[in-house]
Amino acid sequence: MSHERLRRLDLNLLFVFEALLRTGGVTRAAETLDVTQSAVSHALSNLRNYFGDPLFVRSKDGVSPTQKAQMLAPAVFQITALSRDALFPEAWFDPLTAERVITLCVNDLGELTTMPLLIERLRQAAPRCTLRTVQMIGSELEVALENGTVDLALAGPLKFSGDVLQQKLYTQNFVVLANASSALKSPISLEEFEAAEQVVVIPSRVDVMPLNPALQDLGVVRKAYLTTPHTLVLPAIIRRNPSLISVIPRITSQTLGSLEGLQMLETAFELPSFPIAQFWHRRFAADTFNVWLRALMRDLFFKNQDFDVG
Numbered sequence: 272m273s274h275e276r277l278r279r280l281d282l283n284l285l286f287v288f289e290a291l292l293r294t295g296g297v298t299r300a301a302e303t304l305d306v307t308q309s310a311v312s313h314a315l316s317n318l319r320n321y322f323g324d325p326l327f328v329r330s331k332d333g334v335s336p337t338q339k340a341q342m343l344a345p346a347v348f349q350i351t352a353l354s355r356d357a358l359f360p361e362a363w364f365d366p367l368t369a370e371r372v373i374t375l376c377v378n379d380l381g382e383l384t385t386m387p388l389l390i391e392r393l394r395q396a397a398p399r400c401t402l403r404t405v406q407m408i409g410s411e412l413e414v415a416l417e418n419g420t421v422d423l424a425l426a427g428p429l430k431f432s433g434d435v436l437q438q439k440l441y442t443q444n445f446v447v448l449a450n451a452s453s454a455l456k457s458p459i460s461l462e463e464f465e466a467a468e469q470v471v472v473i474p475s476r477v478d479v480m481p482l483n484p485a486l487q488d489l490g491v492v493r494k495a496y497l498t499t500p501h502t503l504v505l506p507a508i509i510r511r512n513p514s515l516i517s518v519i520p521r522i523t524s525q526t527l528g529s530l531e532g533l534q535m536l537e538t539a540f541e542l543p544s545f546p547i548a549q550f551w552h553r554r555f556a557a558d559t560f561n562v563w564l565r566a567l568m569r570d571l572f573f574k575n576q577d578f579d580v581g
Contacts, residue, residue: 296333302566364560366397376424450513485543
């Protein structure tokens with residue numbers, strides 16, 4: 272390769288090349304680099320022109336490297352690694368070799384729905400990392416996100432300052448949990464719902480399940496027999512007390528384990544739904560570890576059909 276041709280190669284293009292090799296997708300590469308998809312597509316076009324090869328072609332899961340790209344890959348990885356080591360020591364996060372504790376702020380329902388999937392993915396993507404979960408809210412959580420003691424928060428609608436950024440992961444919607452012997456059948460009417468005695472979950476933290484205020488705003492009346500801050504006791508209670516019903520997040524109902532003696536009922540009226548998002552502080556918007564973790568979380572929910580990510 273002539274000196275003139277080498278001089279025309281933009282080093283930034285090689286980082287895009289590397290991200291495409293590592294992630295296997297334009298969208299995932301853009302998230303890893305914290306740039307737009309169009310920027311990655313434009314860079315790929317320049318790479319194709321420079322090397323005279325398509326480099327990456329569409330596949331079922333994203334894009335796959337061509338033979339030429341596979342041949343160039345070792346050199347690309349070597350150049351980008353040397354650039355980082357020389358210019359930005361300790362700035363790059365390599366999930367395959369990193370050893371760190373990933374700290375998430377998530378409630379018990381979030382753990383139930385998220386941890387099984389996340390642990391399975393992390394064991395493959397970051398085998399030397401471990402997980403820690405904490406529960407915080409309000410200013411305490413914002414401070415923890417700012418100083419890095421919490422990497423991400425997973426929650427429903429929360430109010431923060433403009434320094435905390437967010438990205439929607441999925442939509443949380445709800446179903447009615449009833450005993451299998453109940454005379455109620457899907458879809459139950461508003462009249463049937465209001466007439467039935469219910470176990471009403473009123474969490475001490477509004478980010479856990481902000482359902483009750485939303486139902487009250489709609490004028491829906493619930494006949495509470497038991498109020499409790501806990502959701503995970505609902506199956507045991509309703510299994511032993513056939514006259515009771517409750518409302519539970521749909522995805523939670525799919526991850527509770529055995530639902531023997533229970534049934535999930537749809538409603539003839541629309542129950543409120545809420546976006547579940549990941550939150551991070553602006554300080555870590557470009558941090559390579561945080562960018563990687565956010566992309567992994569988004570990909571985790573986007574690819575799982577149990578979650579509505581619309």
